[in-house]
Amino acid sequence: MxxxxxxxxxxxxxxxxxxxxxxxxxxxxxxxxxxxxxxxxxxxxxxxxxxxxxxxxxxxxxxxxxxxxxxxxxxxxxxxxxxxxxxxxxxxxxxxxxxxxxxxxxxxxxxxxxxxxxxxxxxxxxxxxxxxxxxxxxxxxxxxxxxxxxxxxxxxxxxxxxxxxxxxxxxxxxxxxxxxxxxxxxxxxxxxxxxxxxxxxxxxxxxxxxxxxxxxAYKTAGSVDFPRAPGGELLGFVHPKLQDKDFLPLKPGDPIFQLFSGEEIFYEGDATVYPIFINEAAYYEKGTAFIKMEKHTFSIPALEAPGPS
CATH class of the missing domain: 3.40.630.10 (Zn peptidases)
Incomplete structure (x- = not known):
């Protein structure tokens, strides 16, 4: 509080x-x-x-x-x-x-x-x-x-x-x-x-x-990288069912990636999270396909008008 x-x-x-x-x-x-x-x-x-x-x-x-x-x-x-x-x-x-x-x-x-x-x-x-x-x-x-x-x-x-x-x-x-x-x-x-x-x-x-x-409001709960080969090359991409779903719930078992072979990869977490920065272009270099967020509700106290300068 x-x-x-x-x-x-x-x-x-x-x-x-x-x-x-x-x-x-x-x-x-x-x-x-x-x-x-x-x-x-x-x-x-x-x-x-x-x-x-x-x-x-x-x-x-x-x-x-x-x-x-x-x-x-x-x-x-x-x-x-x-x-x-x-x-x-x-x-x-x-x-x-x-x-x-x-x-x-x-x-x-x-x-x-x-x-x-x-x-x-x-x-x-x-x-x-x-x-x-x-x-x-x-x-x-x-x-x-x-x-x-x-x-x-x-x-x-x-x-x-x-x-x-x-x-x-x-x-x-x-x-x-x-x-x-x-x-x-x-x-x-x-x-x-x-x-x-x-x-x-x-x-x-x-x-x-x-x-x-x-x-x-949302707080960070970690990040998830793309599937990659040992040398760092991408093995797949963000799953179509996750793409553009920023701030929407991602549940255990939901698809998150699709390999170039066609194989799907599913979210293995134990709780629902809310991904953001999904497929952000600038985060490829950071090893981040999306950031996992936890959803919270906070009670914010009143803000009183300022005192004299």
């Missing part, structure tokens, strides 16, 4: 990061637009700061140059010596930490919205650190009420992502959209989600309190 947070000041320093992965074009193109015309990020009580997180990767339209930027915000990376010829994403992580952090400090930004696309059929997925993060959970509840598409909550339980630099944050993962491709419907959904998120912060800053509520 989460406990109600103390009344803090209004949120005045909000950032919107896009292009953390340089081939996820909705965030790349929206942030580039807002860098030219920031009016869409302005609200009555604050103006959000757009940041193109990985400009070199965005320029080349690749996920990253040397390493995954969205896994690079660890204490070890942020405090390491970064020579000019060192990994590009290490230097970018440290630059973002100086711009929007430093991480864990009183000077860090109040909130970061980090924009992502997935090739999986996940619609709108809200990525937060924990159900204990009361403010982020209220943002999730508000977005669920206003989203035009299914809007589910994924609790990743870590602090290595871009949004962990700020005092609070949320990832917006919208798909399906192929990497290196810009779809009007997906980009419109992302833009709408972000607008509602900024509206929530603006309402909060103006003195709105939000009541307690229950929310369904």
């Amino acid at each position: 989460s406990s109600a947070p103390p009344r803090g000041p209004p949120l005045s320093r909000v950032a919107v990061t896009g292009g953390t992965h340089g081939n996820e074009l909705s965030g790349v193109c929206l942030v580039k637009h807002w860098l030219r015309d920031p009016s869409g990020l302005q609200r009555r009580t604050f103006a959000a700061t757009p940041v193109l997180a990985n400009p070199e990767a965005a320029e080349r339209c690749v996920r990253y140059i040397n390493q995954d930027l969205n896994r690079s915000f660890t204490a070890a990376v942020l405090t390491s010596e970064a020579p000019p010829d060192g990994p590009y994403e290490v230097r970018r992580a440290q630059a973002i930490d100086q711009l929007l952090g430093p991480k864990g400090s009183a000077r860090a930004f109040d909130f970061i919205f980090d924009l992502h696309n997935t090739t999986s059929n996940m619609a709108a997925c809200l990525i937060a650190s924990s159900e204990e993060n009361v403010f982020a959970m209220h943002v999730c509840g508000y977005l669920q009420k206003h989203s035009r598409v299914p809007c589910r909550v994924y609790l990743h339980g870590g602090d290595i992502f871009v949004s962990s630099v700020s005092k609070n944050g949320l990832g917006l993962e919208v798909g399906p959209q192929p990497h290196g491709v810009l779809r009007a419907d997906i980009t419109s959904q992302m833009r709408s989600l972000l607008a509602h998120g900024l509206d929530f912060i603006d309402l909060f800053n103006q003195g709105t309190s939000f009541p307690a509520f229950d929310i369904v």
Whole structure:
């Protein structure tokens, strides 16, 4: 059970990061637009700061140059010596930490919205650190009420992502959209989600309190790789009955893979799980065909209006 947070000041320093992965074009193109015309990020009580997180990767339209930027915000990376010829994403992580952090400090930004696309059929997925993060959970509840598409909550339980630099944050993962491709419907959904998120912060800053509520969210229960030969070559693919079934129940005995020989492979777990990032293109290199999730319901306490600045 989460406990109600103390009344803090209004949120005045909000950032919107896009292009953390340089081939996820909705965030790349929206942030580039807002860098030219920031009016869409302005609200009555604050103006959000757009940041193109990985400009070199965005320029080349690749996920990253040397390493995954969205896994690079660890204490070890942020405090390491970064020579000019060192990994590009290490230097970018440290630059973002100086711009929007430093991480864990009183000077860090109040909130970061980090924009992502997935090739999986996940619609709108809200990525937060924990159900204990009361403010982020209220943002999730508000977005669920206003989203035009299914809007589910994924609790990743870590602090290595871009949004962990700020005092609070949320990832917006919208798909399906192929990497290196810009779809009007997906980009419109992302833009709408972000607008509602900024509206929530603006309402909060103006003195709105939000009541307690229950929310369904998903937590990681492990991952499953493709069937592979000893050398790592694929022996099959995601089963047609699993493909595009993100967030739907997967029961023991359900088919998950089909080998090139035609043989089927079935899920051998002992409980129902809810797979996400099914057949995500970027996860082939991570040895992940899908991530298993457990479904939970959490009671989120009321969020009181902010105190004086």
